Each structure stands twice: as structure tokens, then as C-alpha cells.
Ligand SMILES: *[C@@H]1O[C@H](CO)[C@@H](O)[C@H](O)[C@H]1NC(C)=O
């Protein structure tokens with residue numbers, strides 16, 4: 025017979041072993057594949073390390089930075105700790121729907137899991153002496169998800185003040201978790217001209233970078249132009265890009281599209297002291313997408329969040345591509361509750377040089393040699409990933425509080441994402457390399473073939489004429 029004492033130790037030992045096993049299992053799981061799992065497991069059960077010992081190094085940035093150009097927000101640090109920013113605010117906008125100012129930025133989560141407390145107030149752009157400064161208000165901080173264990177998380181602040189005209193600044197007073205350091209900055213408040221969003225679609229695209237090691241500038245321009253032109257045919261009215269680094273030739277083409285009103289390009293760079301690769305996930309993707317959400321929703325009711333090698337292709341029951349606005353009606357996207365998003369599952373169209381060169385797909389003479397993937401790639405990998413794995417969304421912007429990369433994290437009132445059937449309702453087309461797999465025909469883009477040809481012949485002529493760039497060389 026085992027003694028009572030021994031049995032007690034045995035139970036404790038088993039518990040400890042289980043805990044260790046759980047931890048190993050947790051590390052082994054790829055939580056990145058499913059951020060909901062990642063979020064629940066990590067944030068609730070493990071928390072983040074609170075480095076209270078670092079407070080001795082607090083170095084209060086006393087300089088009050090005033091941005092003067094209201095149209096171009098630039099990153100500004102509220103205060104730093106040993107050379108590392110604690111909180112960076114990127115933009116301030118008055119939101120008509122909420123009736124308050126929304127601030128977008130990122131904060132260092134190693135000091136506190138919660139965003140630093142900040143207070144805010146309006147001050148006039150004209151007076152540098154703050155004579156008409158209002159009383160300070162407490163802003164409500166909201167930490168974004170999908171930080172991927174990195175030191176910086178995106179943050180939204182809701183500042184309960186109402187600017188009466190756009191010539192206001194919002195003054196932000198940041199106080200760190202232990203209330204021992206603070207800094208102050210001013211940000212120009214952007215106030216949109218209109219508060220009535222059109223029933224149209226805009227696309228938000230994460231940080232745009234050109235990597236010379238991967239392709240030529242012409243190849244990049246070809247991809248970009250096809251992305252813009254074909255998505256327009258699918259119903260995307262406007263595109264919001266965030267420019268991290270683009271050479272002058274690519275910028276010239278983008279400026280052309282800015283000129284005709286199809287795209288908006290916002291400069292994007294991370295604050296000094298932030299390591300591009302180690303400090304924040306994917307160059308601040310969550311910050312960018314949520315900045316775009318709050319920026320675009322004044323003008324567009326519907327938003328998509330995609331990359332430049334992706335297209336959301338809604339289809340009818342015959343499998344023919346239809347317009348995104350029509351798809352939103354068809355699936356009853358709603359402004360209050362109900363369906364607030366459509367989920368498009370991920371389908372891949374990898375390069376197939378043989379088919380592309382075979383002449384199997386007839387192209388008009390003026391497009392021969394052009395790598396138009398939406399026309400040339402008619403075969404895709406048969407298996408389609410489950411919803412949330414690489415899937416993308418079309419959302420009713422005013423319903424969303426926090427957008428994730430593959431799903432809605434938070435909405436203002438409870439609402440659902442309708443998952444589309446890939447065979448009869450719509451699919452995310454992703455044009456990229458992929459591991460070999462069984463391929464099947466996908467003819468959904470055939471219904472847009474003539475329109476795509478016309479649009480790209482036009483774009484090719486225009487760019488040749490304006491810049492001497494041949495898209496198809
Ligand atoms: C504190 O700030 C001063 C002035 O900005 C700077 O010279 C100094 O290096 C900073 N110290 C630390 C520990 O960051």
C-alpha cells in the first residue's frame with residue numbers, strides 16, 4: 025500500500041509534468057496559422073512579461089512635436105524608454121459615425137499588455153500658445169490582435185472630443201503604466217468632407233515595397249497595373265496603398281493613378297528605434313489595415329483587405345464572375361447586425377509556364393507577351409484552404425471595430441461573416457507560387473476576358489505614351 029504522503033507527491037509531480045507537456049505542445053503548435061487560437065492561448069493564459077525593472081531608464085521625451093501638414097500624417101513618438109518608442113501615433117481622424125476622434129498607432133507591449141493611458145484635448149492649429157486649449161479627456165485605448173508575440177501591438181484610441189473644423193490639432197498626453205513618465209504630442213485631425221459613404225467598394229492594401237531581388241521594376245508595374253485594372257472591373261472603386269519604399273519609375277505610374285483619382289498613397293515608415301523585422305509583425309500590417317478601415321469608411325460603405333497578388337472574385341451559381349457590390353446585395357450585407365462581412369476562401373493559381381506559352385489562351389495581338397495572370401492562369405490547385413486560413417474579406421466598414429487579416433476581430437454590434445461557397449458564390453484568387461498539387465480548370469474570369477483585354481490595352485498604351493514604359497517588354 026502506497027502511503028498517503030507519497031500519493032500526494034505523486035499527484036503534484038503528475039500535475040507539474042502535465043503543465044510542462046502543455047507548454048511544449050503550445051510551442052509546437054503553429055498558432056500563426058490561426059490567430060484566434062493564438063490569441064486565446066497566449067494572451068489569456070500566458071500574458072506578457074512585465075518588465076518593471078526597466079522603469080529606472082525612463083527617458084521622457086519633452087519635445088512637443090507639432091505636425092503642420094494636416095493631409096499627411098507622419099509617425100510621431102509620444103514617449104520613449106531607453107531609445108525605444110513606448111507609443112507611436114500615426115493618424116488622428118474625426119469619425120462621423122462615432123462622433124469622436126480615432127487615433128491609430130502602435131505601442132510597446134513589453135511594458136504593459138494594455139496600451140498606455142493617454143488623455144487628449146483639442147487645440148487650435150493657429151495658436152502655438154494653446155490659449156484655447158480645452159480640458160483634458162480620457163481616451164479609451166484598444167489593443168489590436170495579431171501581434172505575433174512581437175514587442176509592438178497596434179492600438180486604437182477613441183478620444184471623446186468633437187472638432188468643429190479641420191483646422192484643429194488633437195493634443196495627446198501619454199502616461200505610462202506606472203504613471204512615472206509622460207510625453208505630449210500634437211497631431212493634425214483629419215476631418216472628411218463627407219459623412220455619407222457611397223455604396224461602393226474600396227480596397228486596403230498593406231505596406232507596399234519593391235524588392236529588386238525578386239523581380240524587375242517593369243514586372244512589378246505589370247502586376248500593380250493588372251491588380252488595379254482587374255479589381256476595378258470586379259467592382260473596386262478605389263485603392264488605398266501605404267508606401268514603404270518605391271523607386272521613382274514605379275512611383276511615377278502610381279502618381280498617374282493618383283491623378284485620375286483611382287488610388288490614394290499614404291507614406292508609411294516605422295518610427296526610429298523600431299526594428300523592421302523583429303519589433304512589429306509584417307511592417308505594421310494590422311496598424312495599416314485598421315488605419316485604412318477608419319480612413320476609407322467616410323467615403324466607401326464596403327471595404328476589402330487584400331494584397332497585390334490577390335483578387336476577390338464573387339460568382340453566380342453558374343460560376344461566372346460578378347461585381348462585388350452585387351455580391352454584397354445578393355448576400356444581404358447589412359449596416360446593423362446581420363451579415364457584416366463576406367468570407368472568400370483561398371484558392372491558388374500558381375504559374376504554369378507551359379500553359380502560358382502554349383497559346384492555349386488566345387490573346388489579342390496587342391497583348392501578346394503580356395503576363396496577365398488573371399487571363400493566362402485558368403488552372404488552380406484543386407484543394408481550397410478552410411475559412412480563416414489565408415481567406416480574405418469584404419466588409420461593411422461601419423460595422424467593424426477591428427479588422428483582422430483574415431477575419432473580423434471585433435464589430436460595434438454583434439454580426440456575422442457569411443462564408444461563401446467556393447464553387448457557387450465566390451473565391452479569393454491568389455496568383456503565386458505554391459507546392460505542386462492536383463490542378464483543376466477555373467473559368468470564372470472568362471466572363472471578364474473582353475473587359476480585361478480592353479482595360480489592359482488601354483493601360484499599356486497610356487503608360488507607353490506617358491512614361492515610355494512597356495508593360496509587356
Ligand atoms: C535621453 O535623452 C537625451 C536627449 O534626448 C539623450 O541624449 C540620451 O541619450 C537619452 N538617454 C537614454 C538612456 O535614452
Ligand SMILES: *[C@@H]1O[C@H](CO)[C@@H](O)[C@H](O)[C@H]1NC(C)=O
Nearest residue numbers: 267268269270275278279289
Ligand atoms: C514612395 O516613397 C518614396 C520614399 O520612400 C518616395 O520617393 C516616392 O515618391 C513615394 N511614391 C509615391 C507614389 O508616393
